[in-house]
Amino acid sequence: MDPLDPLVRKLEQFAPLPETDRAVLRNAVSEVIDHRPNDDLVSQGDKPDRVHLLLDGWAGRYKTLPDGRRQIIAYLIPGDLCDVHVTVLAEMDHSIATLSPCKVAHFPRETLFDLMVERRRLGVALWWATLVDEAVLREWLVSLGSRNAEERVAHLLCEMLLRCRAVGLTRGDSFLLPLTQQQLADTMGISTVHMNRTLQNLRADGLITTSGSRMTVNRLGDLMALCDYDPMYLHQTDTAAASNDRANPRRVFGEGV
Amino acid sequence: MDPLDPLVRKLEQFAPLPETDRAVLRNAVSEVIDHRPNDDLVSQGDKPDRVHLLLDGWAGRYKTLPDGRRQIIAYLIPGDLCDVHVTVLAEMDHSIATLSPCKVAHFPRETLFDLMVERRRLGVALWWATLVDEAVLREWLVSLGSRNAEERVAHLLCEMLLRCRAVGLTRGDSFLLPLTQQQLADTMGISTVHMNRTLQNLRADGLITTSGSRMTVNRLGDLMALCDYDPMYLHQTDTAAASNDRANPRRVFGEGV
DNA sequence: CGCAAGATTGAAGTACGTCAATTCCAGTGG
């Protein structure tokens, strides 16, 4: 199986990627490296000479305040390039850490830069991916600024379900959420205790079910309504997103417990 | 005076812009249009065919929730391109409005896209600007997620002082902040009342002085310490930032009232 | 079987929100 599959799948949400471009990418990528959870892939202040590609597991961007509080700024899932910006911005202004066990490959910084400049189609596709990341960031800002805890969590779950689906990591309306409540709390800007209680509310309302690290959305329509979810900001082509689901291509609107 | 001056000044924070590139820009830009405050330049859902360049005044990106709450996501100041992303993402996922009276010019979308692809140096400079915007967004997310009201406001003021200085809009440690407390509150994710009280605290501590819409930072060092401000995320070259100040190149560390 | 890490719970505190005046102030007309 091609390790580049999740990346290609992601980029093809923008436009078809001809075989020549895939070959170029395959040619530039390193071998795969395994990481344990909570490994820093890059740290704030680094001037990395390679760009990380996440192949399996979840990672996250974060910043730490001097008092120890940590804010997770973005989630990275398979197919995501972690730090394309180092091709232009020399210094990292945040850190990137694995949140679960991960498989990671990388590209030499120079190679990726040349590649983006010379292969126009590929360059635009990578640029598109960066701009979508920025759109996600904007939506997260809205969450932290204007939504209460329950709405924030609901919004995050909707987003991650759709993002996972786009790279073929869902099973119906469920997906693996390999995060602790602490990590989720650091993302949502709330305390662990409140994160726990918020999840309990969603479970009590029958909107979600958890089993181990598998998160199942029981009534996606209601969950989306709760946080006024509009997936437009993901800039996914609906067709691509839907066709990537591994099973249950049609949602089940059954009643929760 | 060249209307493109603030943009050129901004891009040169990244690298010198040769006269040929400036000429190309000058050639592509439209005439200047005046706007009153609270005019939408672009609205969510639009598929604009031109890219706005802010020449004077402040504008902002924002999203509105169905219950009427509005979250301001970014501030745009003279020299900022408002929507370069429409060159790749067809549809706007947020709106952009003037926050004060503004002067705006624009580039045809196609022209700017071609220009970015064909003039490598200019393309990279514009890409750099986009990536810096994203870095600012990350820092705002940290503010909303992990800082209290006073720290948020302090952080915002430090940032806007540095950003204004970089395009020559400061006078010592003061700058024009043409915003209402309502707009500031919508940015910081707090209520107007609390915004007001927070500003009063900062004034009482002698950290800032306001007079009309002029904001003066009395003790920048202390203000930065209050919110643990690290300007690295702005990716400014120190020399460029400092040399753009219009007066008082050295800060005065006088005592406040 | 027995950790540790993670999840859950209860009680008590606080930063911030809401509501409803009131005051300030720049611009306007007389």
Next chain:
DNA sequence: CCACTGGAATTGACGTACTTCAATCTTGCG
């Protein structure tokens, strides 16, 4: 020059979503 007006700033009283602290309970796993 002054009274008038509407938006913005400010204030006080009170409510609440969330935090903190400190247990206790679960659960994956060696």
